[in-house]
Each structure stands twice: as C-alpha cells, then as structure tokens.
Amino acid sequence: MEQSSRIKPPMGPDNGWWWQEVANDVLPIQRCKNCQVLRHPPRPMCDQCRSMEWDFVRAGGGGAVFSYTVLEHPQFPGYSYPIIIVLVDLEEGTRITAELVDCDPGEVEFGMAVTVRIQEDSDGFKLPVFYPVIAQEGE
Numbered sequence: 001m002e003q004s005s006r007i008k009p010p011m012g013p014d015n016g017w018w019w020q021e022v023a024n025d026v027l028p029i030q031r032c033k034n035c036q037v038l039r040h041p042p043r044p045m046c047d048q049c050r051s052m053e054w055d056f057v058r059a060g061g062g063g064a065v066f067s068y069t070v071l072e073h074p075q076f077p078g079y080s081y082p083i084i085i086v087l088v089d090l091e092e093g094t095r096i097t098a099e100l101v102d103c104d105p106g107e108v109e110f111g112m113a114v115t116v117r118i119q120e121d122s123d124g125f126k127l128p129v130f131y132p133v134i135a136q137e138g139e
C-alpha cells in the first residue's frame with residue numbers, strides 16, 4: 001500500500017521563494033534591506049520600517065526551544081504521532097515553528113539547544129526540522 005505524504009504548505013508569491021531555498025538545503029531568513037531586521041514567516045513588508053525591499057540570510061540552524069506542543073490528535077495519514085512542534089529562537093534573532101525530531105515527547109524542555117536539518121520526505125518534499133543538540137563530553 002502506498003504511504004500517504006505530508007500535507008503541503010500553501011506557497012505563493014510571498015513565501016514560494018522560501019520553500020525553493022529549503023529545497024536547496026538552506027534555511028533562509030528574510031531580512032529587510034532597509035533596516036536589516038530579520039523576519040519569519042516571509043511577508044512582503046517590514047513591520048519595523050514598512051520597507052518592501054528585502055533579501056535573506058542563511059541561518060546557521062542553531063537555536064533554543066522557546067515553546068512547544070505535542071500533537072496527538074487529529075491524526076492524518078502520512079505523519080507519525082505524537083508530533084512535537086517547537087517554536088525555536090534562532091541564534092540569528094528570529095523565531096521559527098517546526099517539528100522536533102529524534103526526541104521523546106517527555107524529554108523536550110524550554111531552552112533546550114536544538115539545530116536544524118533539512119529533511120527530505122519519501123515523496124521528495126523537503127522541510128526544515130530540528131533535533132536536540134547533545135552536549136559533547138568535555139563541554
């Protein structure tokens with residue numbers, strides 16, 4: 001039996017570019033060209049200075065869990081439950097929502113160090129997910 005795939009996010013003129021970068025294994029963060037403030041999710045106008053000019057930076061991928069929730073229901077085909085959804089404070093200074101993988105739901109904590117990887121689903125769709133940074137011995 002063919003496995004169902006993940007529900008795809010809507011992609012339009014304001015955020016399609018972001019998903020294209022992710023497909024190239026980059027975690028992009030939109031940046032205002034006028035005041036340099038970072039913003040996510042992508043949108044046309046800077047909420048600080050109202051500039052419509054923007055570019056983006058490549059996030060290093062490191063961050064810390066600001067908040068999280070664990071999804072148990074409703075369960076859609078193509079996902080394995082429970083799903084941990086985290087709001088991550090990126091080191092660059094903006095936040096992103098994503099799935100936390102390689103972590104037991106009982107182990108997730110506020111402030112936990114995480115880092116990103118671009119995950120490729122079985123149907124070829126790529127999306128950023130985060131996983132816990134395990135402190136190396138001697139650190």
Ligand SMILES: [Zn+2]
Binds near residue numbers: 033034036037046
């Ligand atoms: Zn701005």
